[in-house]
Amino acid sequence: MVNHTQPSTPSYKSLLSHHLKNRRLDEARVLFDQIPVPDVTLCTMMVTGYARNGRLGDALEMFYEMPVKDIVCWNSMVKGCLDCGDLDMARKLFDEMPERNVVSWTTMVSGFLQFGRVEIHGQIVKVGYHFDEFISVSLITFYANCKQMENACKVFHDRMHKNVVVWTALITGYGSNCKHEDALKVFGDMIKIGVLPNQSSLTSALNSCCGLEALDRGKEIHSAGIKLGLETDVFVGNTLIVMYMKCGNISDGIAIFKHIDEKNIVSWNSIIVGCAQHGCGFWTLTLFSRMIRARVDPDEITFTGLLSACSHSGMLQKGRCFFKYFSQDKSMVKLEHYACMVDVLGRCGKLEEAEELINDMPIKANYTVWLALLSASRMHSNIDVAERAAKHIFDLEPHCSAAYVLLSNLYASANRWGDVSRIRGKMKHSGVVKQAGSSWVTLMGLRHEFLSGDRSHPFSEKIYEKLDWLGGKLKELGYVPDQKFALHDVEVEQKEEALSYHSERLAIVFGLISTVEGSTITVMKNLRVCGDCHSAIKLIAKIVGREIIVRDSSRFHHFRNGNCSCGDYW
Structure with a gap:
């Protein structure tokens, strides 16, 4: 019974x-x-x-x-x-x-070094253990964790390895040190000598593709996974979801998720966060409902993804409901969730409610929470709230360049050039450097990066010729530059020219002249796409008859036939 x-x-x-x-x-x-x-x-x-x-x-x-x-x-x-x-x-x-396994050896070797037994590698060599593959893996992993990749390579090259675990340790080590090209080269060498990749080596190589935003190379590794019968493996599948989503290919990311045999919490979180980044609010909520029906308990990452989806899709009431629901467990709500909720409220224009939420927090707000409020204040041109938020930020993080820039831009859009000059002077005095806006396109494994007004690229002449042609077509469609996004006190003609040569437009045009007709162009940008460029890119996508994907600092925009997936809400 x-x-x-x-x-x-x-x-x-x-x-x-x-x-x-x-x-x-x-x-x-x-x-x-x-x-x-x-x-x-x-x-x-x-x-x-x-x-x-x-x-x-x-x-x-x-x-x-x-x-x-x-x-x-x-x-x-x-x-x-x-x-x-x-x-x-x-x-x-x-x-x-x-x-013992590789974890055992790695833990013990790291322990010796942690306690100052720095002759451990030499002792291992003396007793002949350095030929043991577990020890090789442990040493490679240790040196990689210490950012000593030269020593990791020396351990690797002590002998010719046929064990995939040793190769994987080096691939992972390069990846964890942001040496993604090296990681992919090692992965290629491993296959050339006939060592078949396993789940871990595929996952590490795909992570490096994410780091490089190299979709084509990610697809090649995906093909290798299919040949090995690992395309439905949960660990490989989870990494493929992240890779496709981060590289702008949401449809393949969703397809991978559907084919994973046994989904775990990472699978659900990867697809939920990915859909949120692409502004697919409805899909995000649908997936969350399916996750609950599958009896998978949500965690802090799920919570972040849901609030992000609500923020990017303007779902104010849903955001409030999720925040209330998850707040029942006090241990679940972290500073990042408060920042997300402030963003949800702020984007919807509920600045007072957002500020009240911050003031009522049971834990002290950090500068990122106040930065979310400052960003929303900039969006809704509320100088009073912006100044209060900026004061808190400068008290917590005096060298936060984003706060200086947002406040300066808000003053500029209100034609308060004296305040703009004051803020820029304060930045200079404090040694705060504004992050330069840049955009890039990755083609055939090579990253082509552009700054605003950049003329250093070998194809610059063709790029500007195409830009001028597009400028004429834009005017035919009734496009008029929005000068409030030209944040300098200069003449109208200079403002229009500055807007026309923003980095995202240069990257898009390079993509247009470097790829076949009808193909999708994916551009990455380190800052938020400006409102004027957003309006222009919608029309450019219509003029050239292509899908243009732009990922800015907060989300993906999919431009098609004169429209954007964000619905002009971002």
Whole structure:
């Protein structure tokens, strides 16, 4: 007969995780003691929880009482000893381990180096262990974590490796140090010598494609995954979703998500956050409903994605509802969620409500929360709220260039040139440098970057010739430059020329003259796309009959046939 009052094993795991996450160790132990037959996973959770919170004695006592210990549990206990500062106990446990894997070696090697035993690599070489592939992986990983890729390469080149795990360690190391071209070169070399990639190597290579925003190369690696039968693997699939979404290809990202066999929380979060970034508010909410029906518990990342979707789609009431729902669990709401909610309210013009939310926060707002309010104030031309928000930002982060620029631009759009001069003088005096606006296109693995008015590119003559042609076509369609986005006190003709040569327009035109007719052009920009360029690009997409995708600092814009996916709300 089933005891309906006794929680199921998944329920125990969820409750235990919740207690441990919130450092309620005694409550976790009371719950643990109620479990009739705790499995190795639940025991490991409890042991790890004790160790992470400094209660090493309790952790060791429970560990040695466990009837069954898997390698995950052993590794967790070794790391727990190191986290608590007991190197000798960590070494004792390491020596007692019935089997070791790459995590075991990496943890122990890192532990020796963490405690100043800097001759560990030399000792490993002396005793001949450096030919052990697990140790090679551990050393490569350690040097990569220390940003010493030259030493990581030396370890790798000590011998010719056929083990994919060693290759993966080097690929991952390059990627974690933002050396994405090197990572992809190693991945290519690995395949050339006949070492087949696994889940981890594919994932690391795809992460480097994300870093380079290289969609074509990502597709090549995706093809390799298909040939190996890994296209439906959850880890590879999750990374493919992120890669396609970050590179502007939302349709392929959704298709990958649909084909993953067993979706986990990362799968759901990746697609929800991706759709939010592309402004697909309806899709985001639909996916969240399906996630709940699939009995996958949302987490902090899900919360961020939902609020972001509400912000970009103007869904004020939905945003309020989500914030209220998640706020029931105080541990769920972080500063980033307050910043998102301020953005939701601010974009909808609810500046007073947004400011009130900040003032009523149970935790002190950081500068990013106030920056969200300042950005909304700039959008709605509210100088009073902007000045109050800026004051808080400068108190918290005196060198925040974005705050100076937003306030200066707000004054400029109101023709308060004296205040503009004052803010720029303050920036100069404080040594604050404005981030230059730039846009880029990645073609055939090469990144072509442009600044406003840039004439340094080899194709500059053709780019400006095409721009002038487009300028004539734009006027035929009734386009008139919006001079409030020309943020300098100069003559009308100079303002119009400055707007015409913004970096995103140069990048788009380069894409037009460098790709085949009818193909999609994807442009990345480090700052928010200006309102005048947004109006112009809608018409340019109509003139050339192409889809133009622009990712600015906050979201993706898909321009087609005179319209934008954002509905002019961004």
